[in-house]
Amino acid sequence: MTVLVFLDPQFPAGRLADATVPQLSVLDQGVTRGDGIFESALYKGAVVRKLEAHLARLAVSADTCDLTLPETAAWRAAIATAVSAYDAAAPSEEAVVKLVATRGAEGAQAGTCWVTVSPGPALGxxxxxxxxxxxxxxxxxxxxxxxxxxxxxxxxxxxxxxxxxxxxxxxxxxxxxxxxxxxxxxxxxxxxxxxxxxxxxxxxxxxxxxxxxxxxxxxxxxxxxxxxxxxxxxxxxxxxxxxxxxxxxxxxxxxxxxxxxxxxxxxxxxxxxxxxxxxxxxxxxxxxxxx
Missing domain, CATH: 3.20.10.10 (D-amino Acid Aminotransferase, subunit A, domain 2)
Structure with missing residues (x-):
């Protein structure tokens, strides 16, 4: 199971969405050009490990790529919503929290940002x-x-x-x-x-x-x-x-x-x-x- 939460100004805590159905525009430059950034963090023991370091590196990547990100508080709120929904639906010993930000569609005023939480890979x-x-x-x-x-x-x-x-x-x-x-x-x-x-x-x-x-x-x-x-x-x-x-x-x-x-x-x-x-x-x- 994967929990999906979009960062959306109309939803201060993030907007829950169905990860099993299409959610992203085919015009988004994250899809058409790989123009975006991401972070992956480990969720274990009810803690997103090294969250501060991941948020800081996300900001550095955004600066390097000339991307404008939502405020850190919006990321924190979306992450909290996502892990809470994940724990309620399919708790596991380890999970992957992924933060993604794209440039959005050509000419868009803002990019697309979301958080996913999914079970950690057994291979790792x-x-x-x-x-x-x-x-x-x-x-x-x-x-x-x-x-x-x-x-x-x-x-x-x-x-x-x-x-x-x-x-x-x-x-x-x-x-x-x-x-x-x-x-x-x-x-x-x-x-x-x-x-x-x-x-x-x-x-x-x-x-x-x-x-x-x-x-x-x-x-x-x-x-x-x-x-x-x-x-x-x-x-x-x-x-x-x-x-x-x-x-x-x-x-x-x-x-x-x-x-x-x-x-x-x-x-x-x-x-x-x-x-x-x-x-x-x-x-x-x-x-x-x-x-």
Missing amino acids: RAQREAGLSVLLLDRGYDSAVAERAPWLLMGAKTLSYAVNMAALRHAHANGADDVIFISSDDIVLEGPTSTVLLAIREGETKRLLTPTLETGILPGTTQGAIFAAAKAAGWELGYGPLAPIDLMDADSVWLVSSIRLLAPINSIDGTPIARDPELHAELTAMVDAIA
Whole structure:
């Protein structure tokens, strides 16, 4: 079951709609051009996790794409309506809260914004335990493209996910679960729907690393929350640039995202890599504590 709530000025708490019937104009540029933005948050234990971070990133994406969003209070009200309706109809252990904003139809005075709540995917939960096999794929541009070409909207979470989905299909067709993109100058970027984390243990020192944002990757809300918790726990933190060899030499590598959370990587391009159970358990505890 999916609950759908539109943000509508005539309905301060949001307008409930039937997600099983057509609701969106075929002229909406979110459909015709992928011209829009979104966020996906995990709803668990009656809490939308990291809601403040998701709303903040939605605002950054809107600014990058020159989109005008409703006030944050309108999003909060629609989210509250959606999760309340979901809990009343089909409560589950985990659900996905998705926030979407499009530019609307050509010439429209305002865009189209809505919230959905739907059951969390079982595959993501399984991958937290079993881990992933990934392929390294060339994203087709160098690591300096974000500064050189801001019109590419690097670092914004847009609806234009056709390339990301094609990369995942390529991985599945070649016997892998997921992908880590690298730049044409051999710098580690991100996954199609995730952020890369790696850990290095040096004696009593534990270091947590992630690719640098200067490459134009999407700032990960889960990565940010993990970094904050790891810093409080005494870990050292670092941002790239990282090369593929850094992934192979790490004591553990993960793909992290708001819905799948912390998924350990078992192999890269068919080569097994290290998995440190103690480091994984410690980071999992940090992730479980995030609200």
